[in-house]
Amino acid sequence: MAKSREIKKRMKAVANIRRITKTMQMIATSKFARAQQASLATKPYTEALLSLVGELASMEGASHPLLSGVDRAKGKPELTLILTSERGLCGPYNGSILRATMRHLRSTPAASSGAVEVVGRKGLIVLKFNKVDVARHHTVFGDKPQYEDVERLAQEYIDRYIAGEFSSVRVIYMRYISAGKQSPEVLQLLPFKPSSKPEGAATNVQFEFSPDEGELLGAIIPAAVKSVLFQAFNDAIVSEHVARMVAMKAATDNAGKMGKALSRKFNRARQAQITTELTEIISGAAALA
Known part of the structure; x- marks a missing residue:
């Protein structure tokens, strides 16, 4: 969970930078x-x-x-x-x-x-x-x-x-x-x-x-x-x-690429987290059966 939150913060920071460079x-x-x-x-x-x-x-x-x-x-x-x-x-x-x-x-x-x-x-x-x-x-x-x-x-x-x-x-x-x-x-x-x-x-x-x-x-x-x-x-x-x-156009384009890369990374981290949670739930249910 901590890793996903960290990636999300970076995504927000990159999006803010992209808005600034686009304006410039x-x-x-x-x-x-x-x-x-x-x-x-x-x-x-x-x-x-x-x-x-x-x-x-x-x-x-x-x-x-x-x-x-x-x-x-x-x-x-x-x-x-x-x-x-x-x-x-x-x-x-x-x-x-x-x-x-x-x-x-x-x-x-x-x-x-x-x-x-x-x-x-x-x-x-x-x-x-x-x-x-x-x-x-x-x-x-x-x-x-x-x-x-x-x-x-x-x-x-x-x-x-x-x-x-x-x-x-x-x-x-x-x-x-x-x-x-x-x-x-x-x-x-x-x-x-x-x-x-x-x-x-x-x-x-x-x-x-x-x-x-x-x-x-x-x-x-x-x-x-x-x-x-x-x-x-x-x-x-x-x-x-x-x-x-x-x-500034190059910086905006690079920020956009970085944002997309972080989004993919966030999705993978989130999927891994959900998979881990499901595994723990199934393992717990099996232990109680």
């Missing part, structure tokens, strides 16, 4: 849909801006310190920004990003000697455990990064880069490809790498600029840097929600 899966699915919509809404603007920068940068005589680099920054260390999550229960999401981070820091001397900044509590914990000196922990972005906050951060990086504080800025995050595929990426934010000119684009075409191309690049390139960083934040959030949705 539904919440993650809802958040994923909203985050994906926000990410897709900004992508056409970012792609158009990158295409424009690529065309302008490919013209003869076009130059800008955010493209070619700053002379006084040469030989300086790199600044690395890592985008992780505030919460766990999202499968291999943080682990994949942090493994890519550690590989990058070990293989790039400029990165290992430079400042490391992190978004997300989970990344901060793991980096400190691995004895990585975290120069700054950003806490303002949360689940819904606002463009104004990302813009301020990007402008700060631009100003510090032009001042010659570091030779480059790289962002390590989870790039969203599709609901079934996400990949950790090391993105070079500064110096900015414009898109190559699309195939079939006109060549040797003379444009007349007003204002001149230098002033135009000076306005468009910072906007492109900010847009690319914002897109990275959006991709990171979408990827996190996908990972959590998949992890």
Whole structure:
């Protein structure tokens, strides 16, 4: 009897866990849909801006310190920004990003000697455990990064880069490809790498600029840097929600399987108990006959 009661308690605990993970899966699915919509809404603007920068940068005589680099920054260390999550229960999401981070820091001397900044509590914990000196922990972005906050951060990086504080800025995050595929990426934010000119684009075409191309690049390139960083934040959030949705679905399915296994075990234990009781009754009746 005691064994049956113990199994029944475990069945109840597993059922409660399954209800929790199912609820978390539904919440993650809802958040994923909203985050994906926000990410897709900004992508056409970012792609158009990158295409424009690529065309302008490919013209003869076009130059800008955010493209070619700053002379006084040469030989300086790199600044690395890592985008992780505030919460766990999202499968291999943080682990994949942090493994890519550690590989990058070990293989790039400029990165290992430079400042490391992190978004997300989970990344901060793991980096400190691995004895990585975290120069700054950003806490303002949360689940819904606002463009104004990302813009301020990007402008700060631009100003510090032009001042010659570091030779480059790289962002390590989870790039969203599709609901079934996400990949950790090391993105070079500064110096900015414009898109190559699309195939079939006109060549040797003379444009007349007003204002001149230098002033135009000076306005468009910072906007492109900010847009690319914002897109990275959006991709990171979408990827996190996908990972959590998949992890909670797996946990729900596993809890369901465990519940069924415990139910079979309970039935066998109950049958054995009934058989034992019947045997004892029959034996007692036979002894009295």
